[in-house]
Amino acid sequence: MRKVDRQRLLKNLIQTHEIERQEDFVKLLQKEDIDVTQATISRDIKEMQLIKVPNADDGYHYSLPPEKKLDVKEKLRRILRDAYITHNQQDYFVVVKASPGNGTAIANLLDQMQLSMVFGTIGGDDTVLVICKSEENAKQFTKLIEDLLK
Amino acid sequence: MRKVDRQRLLKNLIQTHEIERQEDFVKLLQKEDIDVTQATISRDIKEMQLIKVPNADDGYHYSLPPEKKLDVKEKLRRILRDAYITHNQQDYFVVVKASPGNGTAIANLLDQMQLSMVFGTIGGDDTVLVICKSEENAKQFTKLIEDLLK
DNA sequence: AATGAATATTAATTCAAC
DNA sequence: GTTGAATTAATATTCATT
Known part of the structure; x- marks a missing residue:
């Protein structure tokens, strides 16, 4: 090899x-x-x-290298700007709705970011379920998404 | 202490x-x-x-922690969106012009990001001189700035 | 140039003291 | 809870080999 x-x-x-x-x-x-x-x-x-x-x-x-992670965030921003529909937080879950076909990509990017507040993600066709480590973390994560959309 | x-x-x-x-x-x-x-x-x-x-x-x-660095980039984006005027690259230098009073803040944020391509920055009132490690790096840095403004 | 074995260096933890 | 001294564990490098 x-x-x-x-x-x-x-x-x-x-x-x-x-x-x-x-x-x-x-x-x-x-x-x-x-x-x-x-x-x-x-x-x-x-x-x-x-x-x-x-x-x-x-x-x-x-x-991954910090600079790569910056790139990942950039990609996430772009896809969210294109495809974002809504998001909702409940307990330590956040559900992000996007236009069809974008769920998996968004989930993958979130995984790549390895955010400390996130336990894991599940990406469907137009939905991403983000499982955070606590309700507090879920709120922080929500803020991150909102910041990206600004 | x-x-x-x-x-x-x-x-x-x-x-x-x-x-x-x-x-x-x-x-x-x-x-x-x-x-x-x-x-x-x-x-x-x-x-x-x-x-x-x-x-x-x-x-x-x-x-610094990777997640903090992401925050720094976010701050940089906001201040550039507000205050950016022009930028120019020559050799391994990039000059960023901004509205008066913003040069120092921008230079500080760049320093905080500890970008591997950047050797150092000097911030004036409305100008930031970014000294990169190579001409290639200066081009990469220029791209980064342009991406932030998108 | 890429690699392993051995080694040197650096970093994390334990354990005791405060 | 915080810390230092000593120790263990982890990581980087050297030196030889391919």
Whole structure:
């Protein structure tokens, strides 16, 4: 496996797993029969400018480069400007309605942003259900959406 | 010195210095006659969700939390929407003209964003000079500004 | 140039003290 | 609850090999 392919994999792993240590990468890659050592992961991380972010509550997790995340927010803004219809918050849920065909894309972008207040998202054709970590977080998230629409 | 005050200081240090290791914080604080150990800094970093970012080229540096940086970009967008007049790129410089009184604020926000393409900024009353690391970077920066204005 | 093994460095945590 | 000293854990780098 070439380096570029491995690094693409790392990027995927970061989105689908909560990765706390470089050894976690090593183990996940082993499951795919890719043998690399922590040293290589360390070099990949440096090259890809991945960062280790302290969680709001307990541990740490690896994340995409800050500058990439800025780009993601930009994309989200554009799609919302095009496709946004309504949003509603109840308890620790927020439902975002959009024009048909945009739900999945919006949900994906939200996932990519790895917002600390968001537990997870489910994207349908024209609806996104955002599950926050608390009601307070749901309100913060609502504010973020409203800010994007300003 | 209380914890909150020290953490406020850390936030300042991050903006004014290139901090590569937790020990750098320790040494900088010592200069202000504040004695703390690396252990305390590590705990502060976790609490403040500071991150260690790989530089584009060589080393690493500590930086503000990604979510804060998103907020900064938001602020920059608003002030530019209000105050932007023109911008021009030449070599690795970009000059941004704004309405009187806004130059300093814009320069500060740019500094806070710690963009990897930017070497430094100088803010006057109605002008900001942005010194990029290369002509290529200056073009990227120009694009960023243009995107913000869209 | 890319990598692993070993190592050096850096960062996080434990445990005791306050 | 906060901290430092000591320790453990995690990460970066060096040095050799391919």
